[in-house]
Amino acid sequence: xxxxxxxxxxxxxxxxxxxxxxxxxxxxxxxxxxxxxxxxxxxxxxxxxxxxxxxxxxxxxxxxxxxxxxxxxxxxxx
Numbered sequence: 901x902x903x904x905x906x907x908x909x910x911x912x913x914x915x916x917x918x919x920x921x922x923x924x925x926x927x928x929x930x931x932x933x934x935x936x937x938x939x940x941x942x943x944x945x946x947x948x949x950x951x952x953x954x955x956x957x958x959x960x961x962x963x964x965x966x967x968x969x970x971x972x973x974x975x976x977x978x
Contacts, residue, residue: 907956914960917941918968935972941965 918941945961952958 910956911960914945914957914962915964917961918965935969938965938969938972942969 918938941961942965945958945965948955948958949962
């Protein structure tokens with residue numbers, strides 16, 4: 901049971917790291933910095949997933965940074 905709760909916590913932690921980019925206010929004017937940070941986060945988490953296998957924290961990072969990048973690109977181009 902404790903392992904299940906810790907897995908949920910780690911997965912949520914992986915989601916909160918890319919989503920915390922919205923908290924930083926000075927990135928609102930510099931959209932290229934935000935996109936580059938999201939791409940770097942997506943690349944690093946995907947690389948760690950490829951090298952280390954199924955790691956819960958990097959899986960959350962990979963999912964949330966890709967989701968955040970998709971939302972940002974839709975808001976930017978629409």
